[in-house]
Amino acid sequence: MSFPLLTATAALPALGAIATAAVPAARRTAAKWLALLVSLATLVLALVVMVRFDPGGDRYQLTESHPWISDFGVRYELGVDGIGVALIALTALLIPFVILAGWHDADPLETHSSRWRPTQGFFALILAVEAMVIISFEATDVFLFYIFFEAMLIPMYFLIGGFGDRAHSGTDENAAAQRSYAAVKFLLYNLAGGLIMLAAVIGLYVVAGSFSLQEIAAARADGSLEMATTTERWLFLGFFFAFAVKAPLWPLHTWLPNAMGEATTPVAVLITAVVDKVGTFAMLRFCLQLFPEASKWATPAILVLALISIIYGALLAVGQRDIKRLVAYASISHFGFIIMGIFAMTSQGQSGATLYMVNHGISTAALMLVAGFLISRRGSRLIADYGGVQKVAPVLAGTFLIGGLATLSLPGLAPFVSEFLVLVGTFARYPVIGIIATFGIVLAALYTLVLYQRTMTGPVKPEVSTMPDLRVRELLVVAPLIALLIFLGVFPKPVTEIIDPAVQQTLSDVQKKDPQPEVEAAK
Amino acid sequence: MSNAENLIALLVAAPLLGAAVLLCGGRRLDAVGHVIGTALSTLSFVIGVVLFADMLGRGADDRAMSQHLFSWIPVEGFQADVAFQLDQLSMTFVLLISGVGSLIHLYSIGYMEHDERRRRFFGYLNLFLAAMLLLVLADNYLLLYVGWEGVGLASYLLIGFWQHKPSAATAAKKAFLVNRVGDIGLSIAIMLMFTTFGTFAFGPVLGAADEAGEGRLTAIGLMLLLAACGKSAQVPLQSWLGDAMEGPTPVSALIHAATMVTAGVYLIVRSGEIFNGAPDAQLVVTVVGAVTLLFGAIVGCAKDDIKKALAGSTMSQIGYMILAAGLGPIGYAFAIMHLVTHGFFKAGLFLGAGSVMHGMNDEVDMRKYGGLRKYMPITFVTFGLGYLAIIGFPGLSGFFSKDKIIEAAFAKGGTEGWILGGVALLGAGITAYYMTRVMIMTFFGEERWRKSAAPAEPGVAPASGEHDEPHPHESPRSMTIPMIVLAFGSVFAGGYFSIGERFVHWLEPVTGYDHGHPPVSALTVTLATMVMLVVGVGIAYVQYGRGPVPVLAPRGSLLTRAARRDLYQDDFNHVVLVRGGEHLTRSLVYVDHTLVDGVVNGTAASMGGLSGRLRKLQNGYARSYAVSMFGGAAILVAATLLMRAV
């Protein structure tokens, strides 16, 4: 038996989490270094996965399969396709930056007792989330996926509720109340989604008699597993609801701004750049493969919701006064693009959507982390409290601008490639929706540039006049992300190469073919 | 076959390298930044000349070169490459962009000498050059889009270069946003091409254009026009150009006069085959051109800010080019020819204006100039030559290029031909008027900038004490040399191009050429243009040359006041888009908070209320729990019995 590479990739951060949590209270810095090293080692493993993966080979590779709960046919089944590989790489890539950016975010306050060990907990929880996200991307057993999809909520809940942003207006009690509201809202929304999904998971087992994604999908494809239309639709909706909450799709989005606003910036990045991707990933992997007919049936409604997300998220971002909430609403708009690309059911749309997941992760991380550095300097999240930062801290302003430009999908930076693919892919099948979605690019420019103008330009406000520029640690976080944004904007081939075959297979699952160009079709 | 095409990528790479080095290099490079920037821009120009020489050495039909670098976005059914195409049209642009660009780099060394962020300025200029060259060299629309947005970004950064001024930051944002509206057009056009042709590379799309339906072509054409309107400041997306004058003057000369704003013309001419198959789209193009031509000219007449007057003029001149491009093969070559000559004289005029401002403590109000010809002789001469060129003085560049456009407009035939030709003719007259006004107010008449002198108009108190009196002086050599070079271009380029229709034959393999059937002879058109010119200059002289010019602007007629406010276009935008948008977002924030969130929070609250009521059942008396237990048991037994009975 070969080395269980996928298990190792998920187990390493899990073990790292336990080890980090066990570091004694006084050795805070050791815990940080341990967490960073574990996350870097995980990145190495993820890169090995990426190298070992053969884009031209089988659909699922590096598979592992062991019986787990044999009474119900639950198996510990792992395997990755190109989409999974790309997202595992993204997760493993971002976590070291999240840890590095949050280096001081969980240092204990002087008021805490000496037995209180927030730092260890913070980094252990981040690693735990990483482990669960990675295994969600690997699981090809529906039940196994469900377990980690839900279990992820526990560490996330503590990360949001337990470690708030220290930059807040009002009293500490007030901030704590806000924080716990955000954490509970996050938990309830996702639990509600998960509960409905659980019912659908059980329903699926009753209908199909198996939890194995590959078995069910194969049986669906060759027609040996018939599903009544209504049953399929209900099951589809059960799964989709959970993923739409996680993604999040309008109108299930309101937990995101609260959670991202109240959490520390690294955790906000963790939510939007990593955890939420599980939702969109699962739509692509589970909804489309298990319920191809129902997916096609629901497509128009989902596309409209995605379109609303795009425009609505962008408009609300324009109206925000809080930097972090603005980024949160911008993310909602971007998730609209991703979901639209998935359900446009064209090669370009789905490749673009997958690429979008990766690029959005990187670009949001860059923008949000720089915003976090800015916020930690001034101690305020309100846009109105800033002005003229560009003159005081030009490097910070420059990186902030690049992050913003990536958010507005400037050509030459990575998000443009994916956004354009999504738009083209959608337009090819649904021209009207594609055209309306294109208006999102103007709104994206509006909220980004307004944010930049209000915070970075104009006369220098007295409160920001002594603001230091980016420190070395902060530059270490931002510079690689920006380099990656530029690299993937110019040369996205390494990623598209991995993604493309998986997308083709997904499309063949739903039995959709790309529309022919008019000139070709006429011939 | 030489290997010259391998040099094409270097054209873009040189300034791109400059931008990267200058922007990432940090303060260490402050001392040499301008040298690096200028050197790399000049390198690009030299490569351009080498390629040009190589191209001239071949036959007319064998001149196009191409270079494929790598596959950019390889996705099933979707092919986008990073590949360049250098044909006569691109070559013309490459020489114009890198040539004028290098001159303006040189000029900026002097102009920005005292700015502590000069290194960054040169970094942005290099970034602009790289993006603009990418735009004209791309061999597909998607790569063109990258350059298209790249120049938009450079323009954003440069307009807002003095970011500490809120007006500059706002102007930069406005420019970017209005351009983005245009970009929607380009996006949709590319998507339409993809669904129509399955590709968006120039060769296949333009080659297969006649196979697509006219409806499709019209749609693509109109979308391309929208893009062109945004970038080239054509009505209705023209509002950003005036505000863009907040940027440093070299930027206005390079980006907002000579090169970037002409990208729309390039786009339309490049897509000629699409427009040829869509007469309706062509008609709209000509109408947009004609309307902007008048709009810009009228606005230019009323502005007292020298740069804004020139900006109005730019708009109007680009209107001419768009008009010509909309005429089809009759006009493509002339659109490009006017573009090139305009690049020379308008860049020269802007640099002249910058030189004047340099010597006048950055004063931009022409009413506070006057009589400057004595103090700035070189600026006066070069500006004057540019002035003669733009109004179309016989023998100078503008005369040849503009005259051809007016002629071609008449040649379109039918009523449209007469209307378009008439508008173009009228525009020539207005051009003569506003440029004469600028010339007189700046270089002739009283020296209104003298604080000690008696107020130019009785009853107006002299504005004293605020600033020291300016001491007008000629600019340093690094600034005057580019002006002199551009003045040469303004004088001779048009004539050189027109000898034996040289320029038309040069472009013909790319754009095609059709002489058309002008209803009036070329001589008549030329004479009519001359009459308009004399009338325009005459009126301006009567108004501004014979009497003193008031230092404070008089209230003016209704039209003047409207023109000063850009014909109320900005006010309309403000009321409808800005205010309306603010209300929309604010109400949406409210809706999101109360309605979308409210439904959820309401559900949570009602659950809370329900459980509060249920809680009352837990009263702690064991007996009451026992009652519910017995009651429950009794109900179960009863239900069982009942079921059995049934």
Next chain:
Amino acid sequence: MNPVNYLYLAALLFTIGATGVLIRRNAIVVFMCVELMLNACNLAFVAFSRMHGNLDGQIIAFFTMVVAAAEVVVGLAIIVSLFRSRHSASVDDASLMKL
């Protein structure tokens, strides 16, 4: 005699016991009523045993008696300690479970 009559008697005794548990406040009386209910059940078990002709019911009755004896020991101990701490044997006074 018809064994069904024993069942009626058992039901009657059970009802009396249940009513006592529900309406009396004195813990001792409540306790006795619980015993009454248990014994009513025993009676029913024995009657069923007789009716079905096997011994299962009688065996269960013995079990019940053993459990009841154990219960008496624990229950009385609780009541006594409750009385000691509160000087009352009323069940309503012991309402600490209330929220």
